Amino acid sequence: MLGGYHTEYSSMKLGFYLFSEYINMFVASAVMATLYFGGYHLPFISGLNLPHNLIAMIGVAALFIKIFLFMFFFMWVRWTIPRFRYDQLMNLGWKILIPLSILNLLITGLVILLVK
Amino acid sequence: MVKVTIDGIEVEVEENTTILNAARRIGGDVVPPAMCYYSKLKGSGGKCRTCLVKVSQGSAKDPRPMPKLVASCSTMVQDGMVILNSTSPEVVDARKSVVEFLLINHPLDCPVCDQAGECDLQNLTYAHGLSKSRYEEERRTFEKIDIGEHIQLHMTRCILCYRCVYTADQITDKRVHGVLNRGDASEIGTYIKNVIENDFSGNVIDVCPVGALTDKTFRFKQRVWFSKPMDAHRNCSKCSGKVALWMKGNDILRVTGRKNSFGEVEEFICNECRFEKKKTEDWTIEGPRHISNHSVISQNHYENTFKAKLASRQPKEIYGNKDSAEK
Amino acid sequence: MEPLTSRAQVVEKKKMNLWERMYLPAIVGGMAITLKHLFKKKVTVKYPEQKREFSKVWRGQHVLKRDDNGAERCTACGLCALACPAEAITMDAAERKPSEKNLYREEKYAARYEIDMLRCIFCGLCEDACPKEAIFLRDDKIVMSEFGRKPFVYGKDILVEPMDPTKRIDISARQKKTF
Numbered sequence: 001m002l003g004g005y006h007t008e009y010s011s012m013k014l015g016f017y018l019f020s021e022y023i024n025m026f027v028a029s030a031v032m033a034t035l036y037f038g039g040y041h042l043p044f045i046s047g048l049n050l051p052h053n054l055i056a057m058i059g060v061a062a063l064f065i066k067i068f069l070f071m072f073f074f075m076w077v078r079w080t081i082p083r084f085r086y087d088q089l090m091n092l093g094w095k096i097l098i099p100l101s102i103l104n105l106l107i108t109g110l111v112i113l114l115v116k
Numbered sequence: 117m118v119k120v121t122i123d124g125i126e127v128e129v130e131e132n133t134t135i136l137n138a139a140r141r142i143g144g145d146v147v148p149p150a151m152c153y154y155s156k157l158k159g160s161g162g163k164c165r166t167c168l169v170k171v172s173q174g175s176a177k178d179p180r181p182m183p184k185l186v187a188s189c190s191t192m193v194q195d196g197m198v199i200l201n202s203t204s205p206e207v208v209d210a211r212k213s214v215v216e217f218l219l220i221n222h223p224l225d226c227p228v229c230d231q232a233g234e235c236d237l238q239n240l241t242y243a244h245g246l247s248k249s250r251y252e253e254e255r256r257t258f259e260k261i262d263i264g265e266h267i268q269l270h271m272t273r274c275i276l277c278y279r280c281v282y283t284a285d286q287i288t289d290k291r292v293h294g295v296l297n298r299g300d301a302s303e304i305g306t307y308i309k310n311v312i313e314n315d316f317s318g319n320v321i322d323v324c325p326v327g328a329l330t331d332k333t334f335r336f337k338q339r340v341w342f343s344k345p346m347d348a349h350r351n352c353s354k355c356s357g358k359v360a361l362w363m364k365g366n367d368i369l370r371v372t373g374r375k376n377s378f379g380e381v382e383e384f385i386c387n388e389c390r391f392e393k394k395k396t397e398d399w400t401i402e403g404p405r406h407i408s409n410h411s412v413i414s415q416n417h418y419e420n421t422f423k424a425k426l427a428s429r430q431p432k433e434i435y436g437n438k439d440s441a442e443k
Numbered sequence: 444m445e446p447l448t449s450r451a452q453v454v455e456k457k458k459m460n461l462w463e464r465m466y467l468p469a470i471v472g473g474m475a476i477t478l479k480h481l482f483k484k485k486v487t488v489k490y491p492e493q494k495r496e497f498s499k500v501w502r503g504q505h506v507l508k509r510d511d512n513g514a515e516r517c518t519a520c521g522l523c524a525l526a527c528p529a530e531a532i533t534m535d536a537a538e539r540k541p542s543e544k545n546l547y548r549e550e551k552y553a554a555r556y557e558i559d560m561l562r563c564i565f566c567g568l569c570e571d572a573c574p575k576e577a578i579f580l581r582d583d584k585i586v587m588s589e590f591g592r593k594p595f596v597y598g599k600d601i602l603v604e605p606m607d608p609t610k611r612i613d614i615s616a617r618q619k620k621t622f
Contacts, residue, residue: 080473
C-alpha cells in the first residue's frame with residue numbers, strides 16, 4: 001500500500017523526497033504546457049492590439065495557469081486513485097492507452113492528408 | 117462397611133464415618149462446604165451450619181427421612197442412608213440463609229482483606245449467597261488486639277468457627293488462645309493478651325476460613341492472585357518442612373502449608389518455616405502448585421496448559437521409517 | 444441461511460466488457476466524486492486550536508477520586524489490575540498510620556499506583572471492577588503526547604484528583620451510568 005520511502009524515511013529526508021517529487025511534477029507540467037498547450041500563448045490575444053509589455057505579462061500568467069492546471073490534474077488523479085492495482089495499470093497502459101494514441105496518430109495523419 | 121447414597125452416587129465407607137467425610141470420599145460437587153469442620157482438629161465442626169444436608173432415608177432398617185436438615189460434619193452414616201446435598205432445593209435454600217447469617221457481622225472489606233481470593237467465606241458467598249446485603253443494623257466492631265508480631269487478628273472478620281481455638285489447644289501444648297464472652301459478644305482472644313509463643317502457633321492462620329487471622333509478614337504485601345504458589349521443602353528440625361511458597365518473581369512473599377482441595381493443610385508447619393525463611397536459598401522449589409481454574413489465583417498460572425503443550429511438542433521420529441519411505 | 448441484515452448484497456463477478464475493461468469511464472466517474480468533495484463542507488477540524496466535543500461515554504485519562512472529606516478512596520485491592528486486559532496497572536499497598544486518617548479512607552491504601560498509558564487501551568474495565576468507586580475515566584481529558592516512554596507511566600501525582608474541593612474533577616455523569 002505504501003511506497004517504501006514513505007515509511008522508511010521521516011522528517012527532512014522524507015521532506016527532500018517529497019520536494020523532489022513535487023519539482024518533478026512541476027517540471028513535467030511545464031513541459032506539457034509548453035510542448036502541447038501553447039506555452040505562453042493565449043488564443044485571440046494578438047487580435048486585441050494590446051501593448052507588448054502587457055501581452056508578455058499575460059503570457060507569463062497564462063503559462064503558470066496552465067502549469068497549475070496540470071498540477072491540479074495530477075493531484076486530482078492521485079486523490080481519486082491513490083493506488084492503482086498494478087496489473088490493471090499495465091492493462092490500461094498497454095492495451096488501451098497505446099492503441100488509442102496510435103489511433104490518434106492515424107486519424108491526425110489522415111485528416112492532414114485529406115485537408116491538404 | 118456401610119453403603120450410603122449421596123446425590124445419587126453410591127459410596128461404601130467404614131462405620132462411624134460422618135456424612136461429610138463420606139461425601140469427600142466421592143469428591144467434586146457432592147461435598148458440602150464446611151466453614152468450621154477441619155478433619156485434622158479433633159472436636160471441630162457443628163458450629164457454622166453450612167454443611168447442612170437433607171437425609172431422605174435414615175437407613176435401610178428405618179427408611180423414614182430425618183425430620184430436619186442435619187449437619188453433615190457431625191452426623192454419622194448408617195447403612196442404606198440416602199443423602200441429598202445440592203440436589204435438594206431445601207438444602208440450597210437453607211445454605212443461602214446460613215450464608216446470610218454468617219455475613220451479618222462480617223464486614224465487607226474484601227478489598228482491604230489479605231484473605232481475599234482464597235477466602236472460604238468469599239467462595240461460599242459467591243456460590244450460595246445473595247449479591248446484596250439485607251442487613252441494615254450496625255455491624256459489631258472490636259478494639260484491635262495485638263497478639264504477637266507475626267499474627268494479625270481482625271476480630272471484626274471472625275465468624276466464630278473455633279478452628280483456631282482447637283488448633284491452639286491441640287497443636288500447641290499450653291492453652292493461650294480462646295473465645296471470650298458469649299453469644300453475639302464472643303470474641304477470639306488470648307488470655308491476658310498473651311503473645312503466642314508456641315512454635316506451631318502460626319497454623320491458626322492456615323486454619324482460619326476467613327481473614328480474621330492473617331500473616332503479619334505478608335500484610336498488604338500483595339494480593340494473593342498476583343503471587344504464584346510453588347511447592348517447596350527444606351530440612352526442618354521442627355516440622356516436615358513441606359510448604360507452599362507464594363512468590364512474585366524471585367521474592368518469597370509468604371509461606372503457608374499445602375492446602376488440599378477441601379482447603380485443609382496437609383501438614384502443619386512451624387513458625388520458623390512460615391515467618392523467617394523468606395529467601396529463595398532457604399528452599400528447594402519443586403514446581404508450581406496445582407490451582408483449580410475456578411480460583412482467581414489461577415490467573416496467569418499456566419502449570420496445566422504448559423505441561424499439555426510440552427507433551428504435544430515431543431519431537432517425533434522422522435528418520436525412523438526411512439526404509440518404508442524408500443519402498 | 445437467513446441473512447443477518449437486510450442490507451446484504453450478493454456480489455456478482457461476471458466478465459467485464461471492453462468498455463468496462465478500459466477503466467477510463469470508471470476513473471472519470473471517480474474523479475467527478477473527488478471534485479464534488481472539493482466543494483463540500485470539511486469533516487476534519489484543526490485539532491489543537493479547535494476541539495470536538497467529547498461524548499458522555501468518552502473514556503479519557505484516569506482519575507483516582509477522593510471522597511467528600513478529601514480522603515483517597517482507593518484501597519489498593521488490585522481488582523482493577525486484575526480486570527485490566529492490557530496489564531497496564533501496577534500498585535503497591537501500604538498500611539495507613541493513625542495520623543493519616545484524613546488522607547486515606549481505608550486502613551490500606553495504594554502507596555504506589557501506576558498506569559502505563561502506552562499499554563492502556565482505555566476500555567474502562569478498571570472503572571467497572573472498582574469496588575470503591577475510586578477510579579474513573581474522565582470524559583474531558585485525553586492523554587497527551589510525550590517525547591519519551593517514561594513520562595507515560597502515570598503515578599499517583601497525576602492520577603489522584605486535587606484535595607481542594609473547588610478543583611475536584613466532576614465525574615457525576617459517569618457515576619450515574621445513565622448511558
